[in-house]
Amino acid sequence: MDKIKLNPVQRLPRTFEQVSKQIVNYLTSEKLSNRSKLPTERTLSTLLGVSRSSLREGLRVLELLGYLDSRQGEGTFVSEPPPFIVPSRVLTQKLDPASLKHYYEISIMCAEQIVMLSLQESIDNNIFKSKSNSPNNFWSEFAYWIESLSSQLQNPYFLSLWQNTYHLLIENNYFLHRDAPVEINTFVESFAEKDESKLKQLLFTLSRIT
Amino acid sequence: MDKIKLNPVQRLPRTFEQVSKQIVNYLTSEKLSNRSKLPTERTLSTLLGVSRSSLREGLRVLELLGYLDSRQGEGTFVSEPPPFIVPSRVLTQKLDPASLKHYYEISIMCAEQIVMLSLQESIDNNIFKSKSNSPNNFWSEFAYWIESLSSQLQNPYFLSLWQNTYHLLIENNYFLHRDAPVEINTFVESFAEKDESKLKQLLFTLSRIT
């Protein structure tokens, strides 16, 4: 008996998948900048040789992933996709406590990284001033601080991850009954003094909040 | 002149958006487990009072986000959405060097977190054995080690983030001409000795690879 070489069968990608890939290739190859207008759905469907229904399914995918933005009566426009997407946020769906805890730990990891990188790149944070005068709301102040730091960072993906997870927690009222046993000024001052170990200790206490 | 309060105009969500949200609510409320079968497209469209085209656009979104899985001739099935999605990976699209560097830094952050958490949770890693006998390929060994660690971790989201970024880098040949100046055994031994500072120093050298 001969040896039979078995390869996994290749299925043709569905139409909408081919459509979305082709359009993204078109976007990148033509170097279409932000907000530039795409051809109409009818034009695209004839160009690609597919029906408008299938083309639209492809456009939906790209819109969801942040590559496009369609507006009725106007047209379809190029957009900048984010580096990360959290499914439940796209659908504004509430999450269970376990998942929230997992996202919380991710957000703290990002915060720590942002703070430490800011120290390394010796970012000037003297401009920072507490936004609100309500000293109770630690978390919004903390978020404001983290974003003011990361906006000066070279790598914008840490900010993206932070924002995704932080806003997800906000939307799920995660911080409603979780006040942190620290004040924002403690962070800001430790940062000004470049006190790395103190900052790490503070962030560790945050990570320990249940 | 009176003060005018300007609120952003509220648009009715498009049909496919309402469809995807309703279906997700249906999934969670009915506690439909993995792989259970949904009603047919025709049934769903009549139940929701929308056309099949609009329903399908909603299903596409859910399929892309990982909530569903449609197979021609069989049906549509429930699936488990991942905590994070990287747009360019969904479209198997190649990325520019700058974006890759950003993702690389994210992946290293995850790796460090996974290692440190594994130390804290005193995970037993004695079972680990190098997979291949080619000592050259540091990165695949490293990835194997990270995954063997994080599979025992309480929070699976670190693993998800790691895998997303690592596989994205692989798919873009990021490691092709980037050999690390360390060996995997150095990591494994330092971990066995619970040498935290040594591990941090090793991970720092990884983060410094350009």
Next chain:
DNA sequence: GTCGATTTGTTCGTATGTATC
């Protein structure tokens, strides 16, 4: 301020491909 052209949003009917029994 209205009208008409343009463009996306939505629907319906129909045909085809594919898996299961």
Next chain:
DNA sequence: TGATACATACGAACAAATCGA
């Protein structure tokens, strides 16, 4: 082999939003 159930795909038509003459 055939029948059934299902997703996939197409095209034509109409609705609604936007913009400019």
